[in-house]
Amino acid sequence: MKVPYHLIRYSNDCIAAVYNNKIKIKNLSTKETIELNQDETNKTSIRSIAFNNDASILAVASDDKKLKFWDVKTGKCLSIKNTPKKVNSIVFENHGKKILIADGFGDVYSYSVDEEDEEKESLLGHVSMLTDILLSKDEKYVITSDRDEKIRVTRYPKTYIIHNFCLGHKEYISKMQFIPNNNNLLLSGGGDDYLFLWDYINATIVQTINIKELINETITKNNLTLIDSYNVKEITTYSKENLVAVCFERLPVIFIFEFIENKLSLKYTVITENLILDIAFDNQGRIWITNFVDENTKETITILSKFSPVEYDTKEELIFFKNTEECEKNDINKYMTVENLRKEVLDAKKAQQELQEDIITKKQKIE
Amino acid sequence: MEDSEQTNKEDILKLPRKRFFRQRAHANPFSDHDLIYPLKPEEMDWSPFYPKYFSKNSKDNTKKIDFIDVGCGYGGLLVALAPLFPDKLILGMEIRSKVEDYVKQRIDALRAQNKDDLYQNISVMRMNAMKFLPNFFEHGQLSKMFFLFPDPHFKRKKHKNRIISPNLLAEYAYLLKIGGLLYTATDVRELHEWMVEKCDNHPLFERIPDEELNDDPCIRCILHETEEGKKVARNKGDKHFAVYRRIQDPDE
Ligand SMILES: C[S@@+](CC[C@H](N)C(=O)[O-])C[C@H]1O[C@@H](n2cnc3c(N)ncnc32)[C@H](O)[C@@H]1O
Numbered sequence: 001m002k003v004p005y006h007l008i009r010y011s012n013d014c015i016a017a018v019y020n021n022k023i024k025i026k027n028l029s030t031k032e033t034i035e036l037n038q039d040e041t042n043k044t045s046i047r048s049i050a051f052n053n054d055a056s057i058l059a060v061a062s063d064d065k066k067l068k069f070w071d072v073k074t075g076k077c078l079s080i081k082n083t084p085k086k087v088n089s090i091v092f093e094n095h096g097k098k099i100l101i102a103d104g105f106g107d108v109y110s111y112s113v114d115e116e117d118e119e120k121e122s123l124l125g126h127v128s129m130l131t132d133i134l135l136s137k138d139e140k141y142v143i144t145s146d147r148d149e150k151i152r153v154t155r156y157p158k159t160y161i162i163h164n165f166c167l168g169h170k171e172y173i174s175k176m177q178f179i180p181n182n183n184n185l186l187l188s189g190g191g192d193d194y195l196f197l198w199d200y201i202n203a204t205i206v207q208t209i210n211i212k213e214l215i216n217e218t219i220t221k222n223n224l225t226l227i228d229s230y231n232v233k234e235i236t237t238y239s240k241e242n243l244v245a246v247c248f249e250r251l252p253v254i255f256i257f258e259f260i261e262n263k264l265s266l267k268y269t270v271i272t273e274n275l276i277l278d279i280a281f282d283n284q285g286r287i288w289i290t291n292f293v294d295e296n297t298k299e300t301i302t303i304l305s306k307f308s309p310v311e312y313d314t315k316e317e318l319i320f321f322k323n324t325e326e327c328e329k330n331d332i333n334k335y336m337t338v339e340n341l342r343k344e345v346l347d348a349k350k351a352q353q354e355l356q357e358d359i360i361t362k363k364q365k366i367e
Numbered sequence: 368m369e370d371s372e373q374t375n376k377e378d379i380l381k382l383p384r385k386r387f388f389r390q391r392a393h394a395n396p397f398s399d400h401d402l403i404y405p406l407k408p409e410e411m412d413w414s415p416f417y418p419k420y421f422s423k424n425s426k427d428n429t430k431k432i433d434f435i436d437v438g439c440g441y442g443g444l445l446v447a448l449a450p451l452f453p454d455k456l457i458l459g460m461e462i463r464s465k466v467e468d469y470v471k472q473r474i475d476a477l478r479a480q481n482k483d484d485l486y487q488n489i490s491v492m493r494m495n496a497m498k499f500l501p502n503f504f505e506h507g508q509l510s511k512m513f514f515l516f517p518d519p520h521f522k523r524k525k526h527k528n529r530i531i532s533p534n535l536l537a538e539y540a541y542l543l544k545i546g547g548l549l550y551t552a553t554d555v556r557e558l559h560e561w562m563v564e565k566c567d568n569h570p571l572f573e574r575i576p577d578e579e580l581n582d583d584p585c586i587r588c589i590l591h592e593t594e595e596g597k598k599v600a601r602n603k604g605d606k607h608f609a610v611y612r613r614i615q616d617p618d619e
Contacts, residue, residue, distance in 0.1 A: 105527070107534070125534030127497045148498060149406075154537075160570050161616055162541040165501045167407040 005290035011051035052096030061087035102130035145173035164203040180239035189232030268307035383472040416490035442470035447592035516595030540571035559607035
């Protein structure tokens with residue numbers, strides 16, 4: 001059985017797909033391909049990646065708290081940095097020389113791409129795990145989301161000025177994405193029953209989308225397996241047609257919304273063959289889907305080219321991505337990263353751990 | 368029936384005794400999943416806290432909290448400030464529930480003992496102030512914030528738990544009015560220097576020279592009326608304080 005790709009990102013003709021500690025990149029117009037190995041020695045898993053705007057550099061953060069910058073054309077590692085904590089999200093500045101990272105301890109740092117030894121700069125921090133980070137196109141605002149329902153809008157580069165807080169989520173936030181062709185709206189989702197469309201400059205809610213209802217309807221209509229909770233896995237956008245696609249953990253469904261008349265309206269609901277691990281729009285408006293791999297899975301990646309009726313694209317483009325590594329079995333739970341952000345799940349895990357420790361200490365006492 | 372009401376009343380009138388409310392000295396500000404907080408400031412119902420000034424579900428509640436005492440401990444500062452600022456609403460925030468219980472009973476007793484509106488302007492809440500202040504207060508709402516004798520968290524690794532830090536100062540600056548004041552006090556020299564350094568380095572705060580604070584009645588309260596301040600005096604320790612003004616950035 002093949003190891004699945006757990007991440008996929010697109011920027012300026014380049015698509016990058018990640019499995020374990022490796023990355024495969026293909027330039028869709030030149031057809032050039034390259035494979036990167038983030039950690040040859042310990043094979044630690046990759047946690048987050050980001051391209052710069054022209055897709056000449058890829059920043060990659062792995063579970064060993066290593067941050068590497070890769071030259072996408074040559075496959076050369078440009079520099080390696082050590083981050084204090086695991087990195088959950090990365091964003092490049094427009095000029096591509098600097099990145100901002102959001103970490104599991106709640107802090108945001110900036111790193112420059114080249115100069116190997118240059119110190120990181122601390123920009124801001126929440127007292128809560130950070131899940132995502134965005135930088136507005138005009139680079140006036142940096143937006144961070146956390147495990148405690150908060151989205152914070154901070155001035156950039158004067159990050160000592162907090163602009164506002166977008167408050168409304170009742171659960172953790174996992175993803176945020178700017179609305180295409182618009183300078184002040186973003187969509188956020190997480191463990192909530194709703195997606196929120198924010199005017200982030202004024203911290204006002206423009207629209208809420210009841211995904212609980214949407215998902216339940218879709219499950220009933222298509223006879224899908226019921227799930228316990230809804231956890232937004234990814235939000236990706238296609239600017240030419242003002243489309244916004246959203247997918248969830250443990251659900252073979254993609255909702256595609258159109259941004260029209262200052263509102264998002266559901267345009268397509270796509271039922272996929274496999275459980276989805278990640279999605280990314282390319283510049284032809286196709287959605288690249290990385291599939292969870294089990295006995296029934298045929299492809300590690302599928303390209304959705306038409307949404308109604310659904311059409312999948314040529315296998316030819318996918319040959320490069322066909323093989324990953326072989327393994328005996330894939331554990332779906334290993335790939336479910338966002339549902340663990342739920343407080344009750346984490347608390348339950350903590351309680352279990354404490355119980356285990358209690359038992360161990362008691363045993364030791366008896367001995 | 369009458370009987371129990373009677374004892375109840377007497378209970379309220381009696382000031383609580385601190386020794387029944389002792390708790391572990393340090394609280395972990397990162398585990399707090401049982402706290403109750405509003406989604407956003409507009410949704411907060413303040414009527415249980417300040418029944419004289421807020422009515423339930425009423426849109427015409429115009430009062431807003433003016434001062435907060437972060438990590439208020441046993442509430443000495445609140446009690447001292449109440450008569451000095453009768454038209455300001457003052458809230459103490461305390462993470463340890465037994466300590467918060469004590470302060471609540473103390474305020475209830477003081478309110479019951481004083482028939483006029485004295486002590487109606489102070490209240491206490493169990494809360495983790497490091498995490499949830501933006502849920503309670505709006506941008507530029509507060510005019511004073513007190514951080515008195517905070518837990519020192521000596522170990523380097525625990526510095527992130529300190530209640531004054533560069534990251535949290537950005538949040539305090541967001542909540543304070545331009546011209547609003549931030550007070551710190553401690554008996555730990557190293558912590559004092561740390562807090563001064565962090566505040567000095569924050570572009571939105573400016574230190575007020577100690578000589579200019581002679582007329583500020585809060586200074587006497589923070590040094591002599593807080594439980595920690597009294598304890599330090601009994602032990603003949605040093606007391607350090609610093610006051611900062613929230614200033615405006617040209618880009619704000
Ligand atoms: C040493 S005591 C000082 C009490 C009081 N300010 C005085 O001067 O007497 C510090 C207090 O801060 C509280 N505290 C610590 N972290 C807190 C947090 N994140 N939110 C609210 N209170 C906190 C502690 O429980 C403790 O009661």
